[in-house]
Amino acid sequence: MGSGRPDLPQGPARGAAGEVLARDLADAVADQRHLVAVVINTVDDSLAHGREGDEPGWQLGDLGYLRSLLDLARSAGRAVLVTSDHGHVLERDGTYVRVSDAASARHRTGPGPAGEGEVELSGPRVVAPDNRIVALWDPSLRYRPSRAGYHGGAALAEVTIPLLAFLLPNVTDPPTGWAAVQGREPDWWTAAAPPPRRPRRRPRHRGPRRSRAGRLPSTPDPRCSTYRKHRLPSRRPRPSRKTWCRRWSIPNCSARSTA
Structure with missing residues (x-):
């Protein structure tokens, strides 16, 4: 040390x-x-x-x-101690507040009272004229032109600082009063693993429909509505209109009645 x-x-x-x-x-x-x-x-x-x-x-x-x-x-x-002198707030489409006594983007030193989004801070620990300032506690307000972020106000992110102490892994005699900090991550710190996906079943290939008597011709007879629902491989010869309905026994066919 x-x-x-x-x-x-x-x-x-x-x-x-x-x-x-x-x-x-x-x-x-x-x-x-x-x-x-x-x-x-x-x-x-x-x-x-x-x-x-x-x-x-x-x-x-x-x-x-x-x-x-x-x-x-x-x-x-x-041993290493990591800390900061202050925090900061980020610019998130904030609102510019026009004042004449701004000492920074987030606090002013004038005698005026605290307004909306402000708080008055005074006492021996306030290092400012007359030990008094008026600071912004609303992180969406600022006294100066837009930047990536600001500090000097009274928002929680500005007045909270880290204090981390690190020792070498082989240290067996830490300083008096020091104790190891256990990890206490919230439940949402680590995303839960998604459930395993079931493998998708490949659809079975379905061939063309068959009638009881066999496959039907691929070229329909315009006078036969039942024929339009079936197909026949192109290798088979196309039957004539007069013999088709009789060969495949299709009832109520106009071509059969006139044959």
Whole structure:
């Protein structure tokens, strides 16, 4: 863990050509006599420049050099604390509120009272003139032009921050008061597997209908309506109209009655 005053490397954390991290930062992480604090400002920069709208995913590889920094901390045998100074809200077709005393897109410092969607915050922990601000709690409102997201207000997503602590897997003596957190994912976190699909039965091939006397000719007699429902392979010779009805014993046929 280390003890003493945190080391805050000044200057860029990214290294020069051929280096992922700056040499001063890598040396500070390797020296376990001090705490090392590193600020990765990827989220704030992305909200200001619109990256959140184009690439909404926030995986480990999307947060600047965080993966390389965690690899370096693991190699040095360090514990890692991940937190943030504030949260943010995203732009979702929000409403612009015109004010003259806006200190950010989500709070103002003027003497006016809180209005709709606002809340007044005051006290010694409010770092502002007269220890007082008026902040927006409604995430759909903003005081400044549209961007990908905003922070500085009083919405739940802005005032809630994470605090995650990670130890190496081989650590058997955690710090006093630390306890492993069990995974508590909600039921909807993992989608249920769909039920297995039954194999579709292939339809049986049905051949042409047969009459009791055999197959019927393929060319119908226009005077015989019963004949139109049957077919005969083209190999058989076509019977004459006078002998057809008599051969196939079709009753009530006009051709048979005139034969």
